[in-house]
Amino acid sequence: MVLQDLGRRINAAVSDLTRSQNLDEKAFDGMVKEICNALLEADVNVKLVSTLRKSIKATVNFKDLPPAVNKKRLIQKAVFDELVKLVDPHAEPFKPKKGKPNVIMFVGLQGSGKTTTCTKLARHYQTRGFKSCLVCADTFRAGAFDQLKQNATKAKIPYFGSLTSTDPALVAAEGVAKFKKEHFEIIVVDTSGRHRQEKDLFDEMTQIQRAIAPDQTIMVLDATIGQQAEAQSKAFKETADFGSIIITKTDGHASGGGAISAVAATHTPIVFVGTGEHMLDLERFQPQPFVSKMLGMGDMQGAR
C-alpha cells in the first residue's frame, strides 16, 4: 500500500467516526481496528501496531470521557500523536559543522539508491554553503565509479575514486585524506552494496569504517522492500552502527510501513527521504510534518 493510501485510509477511519451520529465505544473500537489493519497492510510491524492500538485506547479511554470533552478533537489528536511516535525515535539527527571536515559514509544494499542519494546529499549541503565532495569507495560493482563521476559532474561536485584499485578501504582513506587536506567540509563516501546482506559486505563496511572513522554513517533504505526493512536495518545497525537513515523511492508504489518499522527497530532517525530520481528530489524528514502530510491533516500540529 502506498503511503498516501495509508494516510487516506487512516484519515477516512477517523473522519467516519467523528462524523457519525452515535460516537460510541463500539464505533471507536471499529475505527482503531481499521487503522491497525491499514498499518499492517502497509507492512508496519505487528508489535508496533499492537502498541499503537493500546496507546490510542488508553489515551482516549472512551468509557471515562467527561460529556463536555470534544471527542472528535481528542481522537484525532491521539491518532496523530501515536503515528508521530511511530516514526520519531527521539534521537537528534547528525548536524554537520562548518569549518571542519564532516565525513559521511553511506551504507546499504545494491540498488537501494546509495549513489544517487550521496550526490543528492552532497549537493544539498553544497547549496547551503558547505564545501562538499564525493568519494567512491565502491570497487565491487563495475561502473560504480563512472556513475558517481557522472552524477558529481552534473552537480558540479568534486569527486575521487579509482578505476583500478580493488581495495575499497584504501580508496576511501585516500579520498578522505585528499579532501581533508583541501579543507572540504562535507566528504560523502559511497560504498558498495550487494544484492543481500552477506558477510563480504559487512566485512568491507567495517574495514572502510575503520579506515576513515566517519563522523556519521547513513543507511540507505529502499522504501519498496516492505517487511524486510526491519531485519535488514537491524543487521546493518549491528555491524555498521549507522546514526541516520535515508529512505529512498518514497515517490514509487512503496509500502512505507517497512521503513517506519526500521526506525522503531533501530531507534535511529530518518533524516531525509528520496522523492524521485532527480538530483533535487531529496526532502528533509521530520516526524510531525510527515504524519500531517501523510494524513492530509495540515491542521493537526496547530491542535497540539
Ligand SMILES: Nc1nc2c(ncn2[C@@H]2O[C@H](COP(=O)(O)OP(=O)(O)OP(=O)(O)O)[C@@H](O)[C@H]2O)c(=O)[nH]1
Ligand atoms: N523513483 C526513485 N528512484 C530512485 C530514488 N533514489 C534512487 N533511485 C533510483 O534507483 C536506482 C538505483 O540507484 P543507485 O543510486 O544506482 O543505487 P545504489 O544503491 O548506489 O546501487 P549500487 O551502487 O549498485 O550499490 C537508480 O535508477 C536511481 O535513479 C528515489 O528517491 N526515487
